[in-house]
Amino acid sequence: MHKAMRMLPLCLVIVLANAGCGPGGTQSAAGSTVRPGQSAEATTPVDSVLLDPDQSQEATLPEVVASVGERTITGEEFRVAMARATHSPMGLPGANTMPEEDQRMLLDRLIDTEVVLALADQAGIQVADAEVDELMAQQKQYFESQEQFQEALASIGMTEQALHDAIRDGIAQRRFVEQKTQDIEVTDEEISSQYEELKAQGRLQRPDDTADVAHILVKVDSEEQQAWDDAKVKIDAARKRIVDGEDFGDVAGEVSDDPGSAARGGAYPGTPRGRMVPEFDNLMFEIPLDTVSEPFKTQFGWHIMTVTDRHKAGVQTREEIEEPLRDYILDQKRQEAVDAMVAEAREEMDVKVLYLADVSPEPEAADAPEAEPAPESQSENEEAETS
Template structure:
């Protein structure tokens, strides 16, 4: 199923994650005065699945002993099913849950076989130039999503748990499917449609007052004595003297002194909307002018030195700022609907037999 997941991602490459809710501002990664994850590594560290139950055995993992389905006289082998099960498990699914997804995996393998046969019958050609253009597009979008300008396709395949050859094959297949969908009548969303959606849904494009800020955090543990707070304040005061100098490199100071996950990003918090942090942090931050640095600010999590780099007033995000992203979201939704209709047509015309008895 990993191949199918990758294929779905590629079909929507360049599109935002939600088709109807625009992501019209920089990501907000700061919901309290503690640092939020800014990188994939930080996020993964906070969302690591619980250790698998030691009582889980291989008997609880579905395994095929013969063909799991026949599609137009073509068998979907036990090896294909078992391989997809292993990929699902490697992606992090607990073995005890794998059994619930065996029917879904069979259906996805059937859909994959139907699309493969359809593309062969259509004799769709994909040029090297088209493949390269799509790969470049994917790399750009992946780098943006990962917030790492140097993120490469090698990083992507490692994250997806596939090989580069599998990525290339999925890219070619995605381009071919898109060509078939266009041939079937799928059309690009018009600028008029995008503008109409923007005009009819103003509440989705409102942005609150926000500031782009960096901070340097000196952690103090909950329940610490006042002496420990005073000791941390001394450290913060020393760094503040350097941070408040006219030509101080605040990002470098944050990287050197901050005790939170954002230190690797120079203390960058991105744009922080009003109302998303605790008052002890928010009030002094919003009181700063652009370019100003606060004296050490005490919150329940420690002492913070804050620098405001940019300020945004509340109001509607201009259409020009969201047009490209919203267009891609419309395209993604159109693509998903077209793929669903395409697969439904293929299934309706196909002869499909499912051999559930071969899955133990």
């Protein structure tokens, strides 16, 4: 049965989990190249996908497991997608084992992705190389070297070109959805209704005081005083840039060594009291709002922080979560619109499923023929004749 399609977020982990399903040719497990329009009838051995880890025989997947028009999903791409979905290391016997029902759901999502990309192509959605290159550069900054980056890609069965293509597809999907759902709005009544529903379910309780904090970390990995002195110079320079008028988030994205927050401007919204190390936690609830702290040390290095808001423990008010609720409802309405578009498009597009074939939308059941009148029993006939 057709499942709801979920869009491809533009972060490395999710992009990698959905990569390799674009229109370009890719290498199959047997080394042959599968390209749009190529016959999808042949099969080629690939690593086991259904067998237990201790079984040595090989399973087979079709060379192409599904196609949407000229776009194809190869058996190798599907095998790699299963490994990523199960967080399995590539190349280990039995690493790609996945229950058949989960395979059906995964393949269905990949088909939906191809449908959206086909719709984006039809709508003339274009993605500039510069956009993709910028996101690629952001991903690489989390690795110490190009070699380490390549090793990380190889560990999940991906090349740099495949990641490049996946990022491009992700941008195209997002842009298409934004274009087709730009007129969708969220009313105050919908927000109030959602708020009351969540409140009644007890899901708006804030157990601890929280702070909306952002920080910049200059990490120190050495006990040498010179390393700490150098880091202090760097954090002082970052603070001066902000005090002189630069945006805190922009400087954090450029300078901070904290991989958990740098990409989002150093932000840790809604951080509960007691979650961070003491030096950080205490200052988070002391400094005036919307100011930049003086540099301070923790075991990780030198920091500066800013706090934009604080919230007391208790039930969150409607005003506090109005914008997150609006975004949540908007996402839901957009998703419903996309699901409807995908379902309609799948009926019209040339979707072929060559593996787990009942993944594709089930045809409507034909009207059942009218039942013929039951023949009269012999006793009934005899009664009629004697009456």
